[in-house]
Amino acid sequence: MHILLTGATGFLGWRTLEVLVQDPTIKHITASGRTLKPTHTIRHEKVTYVLGDLENKSFVDELFEKIDCVIHAAALSSPWGDKKQFESANVKTQINLIENAKKHGVKRFIFISTPSLYFEYKDAFNVKEEDPLPKKFVNEYAKTKRKAELLLIDSGIPFIILRPRALIGRGDTVIMPRLIKANTEGKLKIIGNGKNMADLTSVENAANAIVLAVKAKGAAVNEIYHITNGKPIMLWKVIRDVLQQLGKKPPVKKVPFKIVKTLAKLLELKSRITNSSEPTLTQYGVGTLAISMTLDISKAKNLLGYEPKVTTKEAIHEFVKWTQQDEQ
Numbered sequence: 334m335h336i337l338l339t340g341a342t343g344f345l346g347w348r349t350l351e352v353l354v355q356d357p358t359i360k361h362i363t364a365s366g367r368t369l370k371p372t373h374t375i376r377h378e379k380v381t382y383v384l385g386d387l388e389n390k391s392f393v394d395e396l397f398e399k400i401d402c403v404i405h406a407a408a409l410s411s412p413w414g415d416k417k418q419f420e421s422a423n424v425k426t427q428i429n430l431i432e433n434a435k436k437h438g439v440k441r442f443i444f445i446s447t448p449s450l451y452f453e454y455k456d457a458f459n460v461k462e463e464d465p466l467p468k469k470f471v472n473e474y475a476k477t478k479r480k481a482e483l484l485l486i487d488s489g490i491p492f493i494i495l496r497p498r499a500l501i502g503r504g505d506t507v508i509m510p511r512l513i514k515a516n517t518e519g520k521l522k523i524i525g526n527g528k529n530m531a532d533l534t535s536v537e538n539a540a541n542a543i544v545l546a547v548k549a550k551g552a553a554v555n556e557i558y559h560i561t562n563g564k565p566i567m568l569w570k571v572i573r574d575v576l577q578q579l580g581k582k583p584p585v586k587k588v589p590f591k592i593v594k595t596l597a598k599l600l601e602l603k604s605r606i607t608n609s610s611e612p613t614l615t616q617y618g619v620g621t622l623a624i625s626m627t628l629d630i631s632k633a634k635n636l637l638g639y640e641p642k643v644t645t646k647e648a649i650h651e652f653v654k655w656t657q658q659d660e661q
Contacts, residue, residue, distance in 0.1 A: 340407030342366030423477035525623035532561035535643035
């Protein structure tokens with residue numbers, strides 16, 4: 334089997350490559366990305382990196398020689414940004430990939446989406462894939478990811494859509510590093526009562542789910558799946574544990590969610606009026622730190638055969654160890 338993996342130079346893509354090369358049925362992986370980072374690169378005879386922009390149709394055309402399966406993990410993932418940029422990065426790229434997949438007779442298209450689609454600034458527990466989505470999405474990221482989902486669903490290509498929640502582990506450059514930076518700068522406060530529940534997902538578990546999606550058959554195909562570690566945690570307890578393991582003093586001060594959300598709303602308004610970059614606080618960002626949301630993964634277990642192998646504790650340990658090595 335020959336695979337095209339987009340986003341291969343990012344966190345999830347890099348860790349997915351590590352798993353894919355171990356599978357004897359996978360003969361070659363075309364690894365697409367923008368920039369190679371020494372920390373997120375794998376050297377293997379099965380892997381060929383091809384760097385470029387998926388928004389460029391000519392570049393995408395060049396990626397599809399002898400491709401059996403597409404794994405589309407590339408995306409513009411941010412709580413803030415220009416609408417046109419999200420449309421280009423998350424929708425136009427999907428159109429380019431789908432057009433080529435159809436033209437070249439690709440047998441499977443796996444798309445990495447997001448559970449941010451469900452977010453509505455209110456607690457939600459055991460959310461199922463068939464639960465109704467909000468009438469209005471929380472931000473442009475969620476909106477464009479849903480557009481990309483629908484494009485694939487309507488394409489006629491056999492597909493699997495995965496919605497992994499909050500990836501953690503070795504190589505994380507987004508979630509935990511942002512929190513660590515805010516804490517170091519004295520800007521991190523416990524938002525709300527500090528007891529909100531959340532799902533985290535070991536990046537290795539997500540990579541294993543992708544491999545299962547590559548090999549899925551029958552009723553498992555043409556479905557959407559939640560992917561998590563399967564054991565919701567108290568988010569602020571985990572944040573405290575990570576900071577303490579890194580020898581940093583965690584925050585103790587609590588700030589009411591409504592107050593922080595109002596401040597974030599004002600900062601967003603100021604950024605829009607002044608055409609500024611991402612504000613120091615966004616409503617979505619503070620919402621994810623204060624509101625409970627957990628996902629039901631029984632569908633992935635029953636149809637994909639998914640079982641989380643790496644615990645949250647283990648994923649945190651490998652992140653801490655990787656961060657400490659990077660700091661040395």
